[in-house]
Amino acid sequence: MNPSATTSRRRRPSLLLFTAFTIALVALQIPNVAAGENDVDFKGIVRDARNLTFENPSLRRAYYALQSWKHAIFSDPFNFTANWTGADVCSYGGVFCAPSPSNASVRVVAGIDLNHGDIAGYLPDELGLLTDLALFHINSNRFCGVVPDTFKKLKVLFELDLSNNRFVGGFPKVVLSLPSLKFLDLRFNDFEGGVPTQIFDKDLDALFLNDNRFRFGIPANLGNSPVSVLVLANNNLGGCIPASIGKMGKTLNELILMNDNLTGCLPPQIGMLKELTVFDVSFNNLQGPLPAEISRMRSLEQLDVAHNRLTGVVPATVCQLPRLENFTYSFNYFTGEAPQCSRFGGGSVADGKQNCIPSKSNQRSAKECASDDAKPYD
Template sequence: MAFRNSVGIEEEKAPDPAAVDPPPSWAFPNARLRAAYVALQAWRRTAIFSDPANFTANWSGPDVCGYNGVFCAAHPTDGRVRVVAGLDLNHADIAGYIPASLPEGLPDLALLHLNSNRFCGVLPDTFSHLRLLHELDISNNRFVGGFPEVVLSLPSLRYLDLRFNDFEGAIPPKLFDRPLDAIFLNSNRLTRPIPPNLGSSPASVVVLAHNRLGGCIPPSIGRMAETLNEIVLIDDELTGCIPPQVGLLRKVTVFDVSGNHLQGPLPGSVAGLAAVEQLDVAGNLFEGPVPATICSLQSLKNFTYEDNFFSSRPGCPAATADGRWNCIPGAPAQRPPAQCAAAAAHPFDCSKAQCQATPPTTRRPGGRTPPAPHRSPLPHHMPPRRTPPTPPPPSSPTPSHLPPPPPTYSESPKSSMPPSTSPPSSHGASPPSSSSSPPTEHPGYVLPPPTTTTPPGHHAPVPGTPSSPPSSSWSPPQGGGGKLPFPPVYGVAYSSPPPPTKPYN
């Protein structure tokens, strides 16, 4: 307490209800909107420290549904009652924290989008009040602490995006027991191996890249065959071998395990990846021949296997391939013979492999200790290769998987004040304020419009360009079998999954 006061940080205090209570003369349509007014005013007055774009400038008066970023819809059990169903502050560059009173005052939220701001601290336990929350995107902020396990208690949650924060510690196994369709945890400070029950998840997109996980890819991944579309485990310090069960993932279009410490041969079971378009195993310790079964992958567009110890490759030209810096005789830009000889003298036996929580300190007896993949500059004799970007600072533009605006409301939102120039941040340029128009309303909650811009592949964050206003003639995509549709990450514009027709189950 003394230290916090000495640096000018006051201990958090619950807002005084009298300070935010509306005047008695103000009329609210119902008690829920009045409670939302109190919660939003308390947040703005006590827990938002900076709003350089004046995003919350029109947060005054009783018309809560007209506030910037606030979206209202009919309550699921009583269509005559209008409630705050969505809160979208994406790209607002707001600094502050989330007080415990906010979830308590907005229990009807189905969408909470806080992408690309400067929110800090931890998620309060009162998030457990958000029993109807369907989408949670708090990516590209400054949240800290352990994995926010309170989100695992939310029964309606289907889309979870915690990217580009400072969460640390282990990934809780319970995460993969939840009915989530999309899991984005990349670019945090998460440690400890991937829980062995990964395969219990029904998710179609799982991105855990750029953490310090260590350990192996769980063999249970094969149980995701009916749902998994994309799995991205770049630069996670993974060890061991690729389990042969990956060959069961017949619907996967993106499989990327580049920049790890994976060893042994590439299993021939990769022939089972019938739908794969992007297969990246670069920057590992793989050895032996590239399996000829690669030639059977009819959908494969890009196969990257550079910076390994592969000794041969098949002759099929079915896909664009990058195989530099291996041990393939006659191929260009390969490793020095001495390195290849050392690797061949000590082949890795996957049948005796044990998962390690930390990466190996040496490649194998007689070999050299390599620089950490995708982190260190390349040796002068190694051909140049692509490296992933450094995760952006919390105030930089949002990464590529941007959720769309939540549902619109019948009233027209009040115009916000012209954005003011944000003072330069020590972490880089501030993102632009949100400029998307609300989409056309559909029964229940509106379904999000498709993004009109095409971001780069999943190796790079997309520039923070505001999305174009959605077309009023757009109709929602139809997912088969009750599953929400997810377009591929790699090179295709991605948006949050649409809420269900009946968002409040």
Template sequence: MNKCMGECLISRIPFLLAILFLASAFSGDHGIAGVTASNIRHSHRRHLLSDYQFANPHLKDAYIALQALKHAIISDPYNMTASWVGPDVCNYNRVFCAPAPYDPYLTVVASIDLNHGDIAGYLPEELGLLVDLSVLHINSNRFCCTLPSKFDQLKLLHELDLSNNKLSGKFPEVLLRLPSLKYLDIRYNEFEGSVPKELFDLPLDAIFINSNRFKFEIPDNIGNSPVSVIVLANNKFSGCLPSGIANMSNTLNEIILMNNGLNSCIPSEFGLLKSLTVLDLSLNNLAGPLPDQFGSLEKIEVLNLAHNRITGSTPDSICSLPKLKDLNLSYNYLTSESSSCLHLSSYADELNCIQGRPHQKSEGECKAALSNQVNCDSFKCKKCPSEVSPEDRYLSPPPPPTSEVSPEDRYLSPPPPPLVIPVWTYGSPPPPSQ
């Protein structure tokens, strides 16, 4: 039994004791042996279902699923589920019904939003009955344990936000079996282990898996992903920064790889990411010079390369980029910079080895670090084929845009706010310190 499940059960002790009392009473008074809490709960559910009328079987299944979720909740301080009584699930607080996409005359539960409820509990298997669900948002709560295996029944699920909870265990591979999923957010949880490379073959538009305990090397097939936003920060990755990311040039707008233990040079292929507006590679172990190809990132607004081992000079082509606003090169081993960098609205170059600039590393520290020239080939990273042009690099045509609408209107609920420095404040806030 993991720690999370133990906490859930401990919190349910009063409820379980009451059930056991009832069970013993039945056994003593009526001679009914083997009565369990589960038997009583299901018997009670069958009794209620026999009394209720539902407009269609889908709403009946939704009632069963929502009642199971309510009983799996051990603390609801804002009473978000207090109205979850009776068969009219479309009038439940934070539950939204709509016509089914395959039948305009069939009303179904399409969305559930329990965000910011500080709710404690777990996610029961009965949630798999919500086969018409398109949106499930339960961020900023205290749901524990892992995802139910029956989640793979949610074939219409488009958005899933489980961020800022206490979910744990290995990466929930049930998420790989959701054919309609476009927006996946499991950041700020306690998932651990490897991330299956199949995640990057899915037709997702946004991936947020940051601030967990994942530990693996970023696979070469990351370039297969058609996402516009991907945040992998604050995990325990290792190995190379893969040059295959360049294959995402038609779709990728924002990528955050900070604080992951990446150990390589920065591939020149990153200069092919023409649509990129935010790039954060800070707090890694990246070495070698800044690629001149970074000067091709004409849409870049935020570029954070702080806290690495980057050497050489800052090319003028980078600091002259037309939309660049925030450039952070601090805590590296750069020896010179373009004067155009000093005119940026936000620029940081402290603790490098640039003569004449304030707050630099000591001469001894710079000499020791720069005496050993970095050989980027020594990292033995895989490279994109160099014989083909960028236009012909794809083995198959790149995926089309996921929609014709602007990024701001893409989701049924607002996407995370724009990514800005400081980089650890992206999206929803981290869980409050205990």
């Protein structure tokens, strides 16, 4: 899920010259970009380009976008953008060109990868000029502010990774308008508010929203999503796991909902997740028993329900799942476990400490086991 844009062989420049009138016209066709609404001197960038020759108009527009971005960068300690000069944008560090899908004889900027650059700055509106962009990866930097609305012009964008930066504001709804998007990674930022229902109606393959400040529950249409990997961990979502989750049985491979302040019971519909290999709902406030339907999750390899308020008996059918390698159910209020759970063999690991199982060591005190937290869920 991390394909790189390939660089095609260099082609002879077309020597196509733009007149000053044409350049000015291009600027006028970009609303809210050249109008002085941010700190980027876009008119100066267009003026500087008059003496440069570009292979094609697409690479000229890419020059405008990348030079605008360079002006919006405050710190580049590893000099990722040091060579962002001149007309040959395909030689810029972290910029990848490829033949245009509509015309193989024309090179376009198809990918940007500035991962782990520790770069500080913001995303200017002019990045909307990169209309041929399929991959945009800028994880592990210090970009701040919001995601520009001009990203709606990136109609062929396939992967968008903004993780581990300092973006703020609500969920960047501009991504909902990207028709080709398959991979979205917004983790480790400061996005807040609700997760929009529309994100689960998009044809995504992977969705990472963890380690932000999202709230107001998991939308009820969760099950509409065709993703294979879904990570919502370390937010403050609250509420229950929607019953619609059962509709994801044919596609979902990994689901991580740890530390999301979730409440209620584990819905029995999780038993329909036949392809799920990783299921982590630890560090929440889930109550009630483990649903018997977990025994249908025959592909499970990692199961973590630790640090909740679960009660009842851990059944043999869970511990006997054929591919289960690691089962963690510690720090709950289980009162018993099947013998098969204590005889995990081979390389498998079961961790059931700090429960209320009398026959086991490292369990909760009698006072804790008699508390309200240990009472069965109504």
